[in-house]
Amino acid sequence: xxxxxxxxxxxxxxxxxxxxxxxxxxxxxxxxxxxxxxxxxxxxxxxxxxxxxxxxxxxxxxxxxxxxxxxxxxxxxxxxxxxxxxxxxxxxxxxxxxxxxxxxxxxxxxxxxxxxxxxxxxxxxxxxxxxxxxxxxxxxxxxxxxxxxxxxxxxxxxxxxxxxxxxxxxxxxxxxxxxxxxxxxxxxxxxxxxxxxxxxxxxxxxxxxxxxxxxxxxxxxxxxxxxxxxxxxxxxxxxxxxxxxxxx
Amino acid sequence: xxxxxxxxxxxxxxxxxxxxxxxxxxxxxxxxxxxxxxxxxxxxxxxxxxxxxxxxxxxxxxxxxxxxxxxxxxxxxxxxxxxxxxxxxxxxxxxxxxxxxxxxxxxxxxxxxxxxxxxxxxxxxxxxxxxxxxxxxxxxxxxxxxxxxxxxxxxxxxxxxxxxxxxxxxxxxxxxxxxxxxxxxxxxxxxxxxxxxxxxxxxxxxxxxxxxxxxxxxxxxxxxxxxxxxxxxxxxxxxxxxxxxxxx
DNA sequence: TGTCAAAACTATACGCCGTGAAGTTTAGAT
DNA sequence: ATCTAAACTTCACGGCGTATAGTTTTGACA
Numbered sequence: 001x002x003x004x005x006x007x008x009x010x011x012x013x014x015x016x017x018x019x020x021x022x023x024x025x026x027x028x029x030x031x032x033x034x035x036x037x038x039x040x041x042x043x044x045x046x047x048x049x050x051x052x053x054x055x056x057x058x059x060x061x062x063x064x065x066x067x068x069x070x071x072x073x074x075x076x077x078x079x080x081x082x083x084x085x086x087x088x089x090x091x092x093x094x095x096x097x098x099x100x101x102x103x104x105x106x107x108x109x110x111x112x113x114x115x116x117x118x119x120x121x122x123x124x125x126x127x128x129x130x131x132x133x134x135x136x137x138x139x140x141x142x143x144x145x146x147x148x149x150x151x152x153x154x155x156x157x158x159x160x161x162x163x164x165x166x167x168x169x170x171x172x173x174x175x176x177x178x179x180x181x182x183x184x185x186x187x188x189x190x191x192x193x194x195x196x197x198x199x200x201x202x203x204x205x206x207x208x209x210x211x212x213x214x215x216x217x218x219x220x221x222x223x224x225x226x227x228x229x230x231x232x233x234x235x236x237x238x239x240x241x242x243x244x245x246x247x248x
Numbered sequence: 249x250x251x252x253x254x255x256x257x258x259x260x261x262x263x264x265x266x267x268x269x270x271x272x273x274x275x276x277x278x279x280x281x282x283x284x285x286x287x288x289x290x291x292x293x294x295x296x297x298x299x300x301x302x303x304x305x306x307x308x309x310x311x312x313x314x315x316x317x318x319x320x321x322x323x324x325x326x327x328x329x330x331x332x333x334x335x336x337x338x339x340x341x342x343x344x345x346x347x348x349x350x351x352x353x354x355x356x357x358x359x360x361x362x363x364x365x366x367x368x369x370x371x372x373x374x375x376x377x378x379x380x381x382x383x384x385x386x387x388x389x390x391x392x393x394x395x396x397x398x399x400x401x402x403x404x405x406x407x408x409x410x411x412x413x414x415x416x417x418x419x420x421x422x423x424x425x426x427x428x429x430x431x432x433x434x435x436x437x438x439x440x441x442x443x444x445x446x447x448x449x450x451x452x453x454x455x456x457x458x459x460x461x462x463x464x465x466x467x468x469x470x471x472x473x474x475x476x477x478x479x480x481x482x483x484x485x486x487x488x489x490x491x492x493x494x495x496x
Numbered sequence: 497t498g499t500c501a502a503a504a505c506t507a508t509a510c511g512c513c514g515t516g517a518a519g520t521t522t523a524g525a526t
Numbered sequence: 527a528t529c530t531a532a533a534c535t536t537c538a539c540g541g542c543g544t545a546t547a548g549t550t551t552t553g554a555c556a
Contacts, residue, residue, distance in 0.1 A: 044377070045377075045380055045381050124377060127461075127465060127467065128376050128377050128465070129292070129293075129372060129376050129377050129465075132293055132380040133293050136466070139470060140466065140467075140469070140470055143470060146467065146470065146471075147470075150471055167485070167488065171481055171484075173477070173481070176473070177472055177473055177474060177477060178471065178472045178473070179470055179471050179472060179473070181470070182470070182471050182472075199472075199477075199478055199481055202468070202471060202472060202478055203459070203478065203481065203482050203485070205458070205462065206455065206458035206459035206461075206462055206478075206482070207454065207455045207458055207459075208458065209458040209461065209462055210453070210454035210455055210456065210457040210458020210459065210461060211451070211454035211455075211458065213375075213454075213457065213458060213461055214453065214454055214457055217375060217376070217377075218384070218388065219375065219388075219394065220450070221388070222387065222388055222391060222394065222395075222427055222429070222430070223394075223398055223426065223427050223430050223450060224425055224426045224427060224430075224447075224450060225424070225425055225426070225427070226425060229421070229425060229447075230447055230450055230451065230454075233419055233421070233447055233451065234451050234454070236419075237415070237451070237489075240415065241485075241489040
């Protein structure tokens with residue numbers, strides 16, 4: 001059978017057809033959860049079809065009924081995990097909606113790092129080389145989740161923009177410097193954010209990603225004792241360089 | 249034989265003993281260069297003992313005469329590659345010794361990014377998950393090269409410090425926040441750099457690493473057209489936030 | 497209710513991988 | 527000339543992704 005088979009042939013009129021589909025969905029979910037469990041235990045490398053099958057009491061080949069290749073499974077996992085990350089930072093942003101911009105930005109960044117520290121293997125899966133020979137499909141593994149994250153960052157930039165704009169007067173970014181698909185999301189949501197503000201969002205992403213990445217991959221371990229403190233300093237300086245006045 | 253055998257038993261008095269050692273060194277070098285070639289072609293994943301042996305017209309097991317395990321070989325490669333990176337940024341720093349701090353910092357950062365773009369697989373090897381099941385040894389794979397890079401970053405911070413120090417008045421870092429081994433290198437070289445300056449160096453590392461990392465791993469690809477421009481903006485803003493006056 | 501096609505799953509096999517054990521060739525040392 | 531150890535090969539094991547072919551199960555329809 002082809003793994004791309006999404007539906008049974010007959011239109012789902014009878015309850016029995018629904019049963020097949022339900023079982024199928026359950027098995028798919030079990031495969032994914034087994035894979036995530038393996039990842040949490042032994043890192044992304046531990047995600048192997050044979051190990052998943054072993055965990056499920058199945059043959060490795062049975063998985064091919066649900067995912068065409070291992071890479072397709074990994075891509076699905078990346079999507080799920082990246083979406084979870086996007087959910088986490090979005091939640092932090094939303095739940096601090098009433099707070100001072102400095103506090104909201106800090107909340108977003110802390111949620112980002114906290115998620116990464118809680119799910120280091122997930123972070124590696126999403127942002128690193130996920131798994132031995134994995135090659136991401138055309139357009140990236142999780143374009144939607146990546147877009148959501150970028151849009152979230154644009155929200156940070158937009159919140160800071162009234163204070164920050166003065167520092168970006170001689171930035172010469174144009175809308176054409178960015179991907180149209182990204183702008184489709186950002187421009188309607190933040191009509192006051194100019195191209196230079198989008199660039200700021202991406203730079204911000206780089207800063208946070210870099211610090212968290214160095215920490216997760218252990219490159220900070222031999223240099224300083226408390227990465228928390230460095231991250232805190234980063235956020236303080238971020239607020240300063242954005243020109244946001246400290247809350248009262 | 250044990251792979252850890254570094255010397256032949258007899259002290260190297262005779263020329264013939266030297267011959268053995270020379271052949272050994274040549275073979276070791278050939279293994280490493282074959283591995284690097286494979287990496288450049290097919291990414292870190294392509295570094296397999298069997299492929300290296302194939303390339304050399306040998307058996308895979310013969311490599312065990314030179315490296316105890318695949319991981320030991322990979323660790324050696326990481327060291328070599330990381331050292332090459334450290335050499336590249338050091339060279340950029342030294343060769344701009346007479347220039348304005350803003351120019352020197354920019355030169356360092358450009359050298360860092362240029363090296364990464366020229367050797368993307370090397371960047372992944374050093375900073376990512378190098379190879380399928382690889383686990384770095386105690387204390388990291390390339391502690392010396394990492395230290396050199398950190399020290400180089402401290403030089404940037406030290407060059408900026410006369411201008412930047414005013415912004416870090418309320419940073420409460422202490423020497424005890426950092427690894428003594430790192431400070432042994434940094435404090436003698438930059439006696440005027442306080443703890444907050446070291447923290448600045450590490451943050452700077454995070455910023456640059458993050459942007460380059462996002463670019464190398466393709467996360468920027470779907471968002472903007474010219475990563476160069478973003479990096480340039482990063483450097484402009486970096487100089488601004490450090491409070492360094494623009495050169496004349 | 498019996499029949500049948502398709503879905504779900506297993507069995508076998510191939511070529512990769514790292515690595516251990518044992519055997520063979522080669523070359524420096526005495 | 528002989529001996530020893532280094533260098534290298536052969537064979538083997540278990541793990542991996544995955545292609546092919548065969549088997550069992552099950553929902554659909556006459």
